[in-house]
Amino acid sequence: MKKTILAFSRVSPSLLEPYKDDYEVIIISPELGDMDAQFEAAISNAHGLIGGSRRLGEAELAAAVNLEIVSSISVGYDNYDLDYLNRRGIMLTNTPDVLNETTADLALALILATARRIPELDSWTKEGNWTQTIDASQFGCDVHGKTLGIIGLGKIGEAIARRGRFGFGMTILYSGNSRKPKLEQELGARFVPQEELLSASDFVCPVVPLTDATRNLIGRKELALMGPESILINISRGPVADQDALIEALQEKTIRAAGLDVYVKEPLTNSELFNLRNVVTVPHIGSATTDTRNAMAKRALENLLAGLEGRQPRDLVHFKK
Incomplete structure (x- = not known):
């Protein structure tokens, strides 16, 4: 049979x-x-x-x-x-x-899209607002030479770090359960406590599985540590970040922006995130090629x-x- x-x-x-x-x-x-x-x-x-x-x-x-x-x-x-x-x-x-490199590509895409405000300014241009030379209200922030903090330097985290280090000359900080001496030597990465990573990084990217220990890993306290010029990139799992706390931080501009591929509830069809200009939302496309x-x-x-x-x-x- x-x-x-x-x-x-x-x-x-x-x-x-x-x-x-x-x-x-x-x-x-x-x-x-x-x-x-x-x-x-x-x-x-x-x-x-x-x-x-x-x-x-x-x-x-x-x-x-x-x-x-x-x-x-x-x-x-x-x-x-x-x-x-x-x-x-x-x-x-x-x-x-199988999806390590593709997911890392998306993380860098979200870094660039949020830093240079690509979706926001694409809409702004198509709406007919580009009537004269742009000014500081349309400026973004640089990516090259900035500090990339990765929480969880596993294989996907490593692939993101390589792109940041060798593609954009970024300083790499990481935190997690174990040190990676070979990667520290190759990438110039520095192992630091999570609190230091949050306060010192321009871009924060958690790359961890969803467990009881990582649920709400990025909450109000962590977002407050990040500071007003930092950007959160989440390509791991939605509940790794406290979504209500994140929305509040984006509204109050206690962080600069967020690039999100994952959410607490998916599909995401109705959310306050959609009303915020300083967030890039894509529909869980980490492996979607x-x-x-x-x-x-x-x-x-x-x-x-x-x-x-x-x-x-x-x-x-x-x-x-």
């Missing part, structure tokens, strides 16, 4: 087409109607799940009596109930490393097939019998 693969998002039918002789393949699609209803109808038969951006816990998986593995097309896995998956003995995999998403899906498929075939997946997050 064939095992069943249920693809619940971010998977091109062509990726799974070669495996239809060996597996029953079900692909959820908005073209087929309500995606939640499709998921609920198929979950009891599924041995393996592949996709991303769906909350999966006991309520969603109670009927998944055959489930062996969830292969997530993502790096973060805070939307999965790890305790429940552990109790059930269901493997969980993710796709680390064709090449990177295809690479992530292929990596997730490799993990899925390994698990279903009784091999240990390359990117096993956890598995407790």
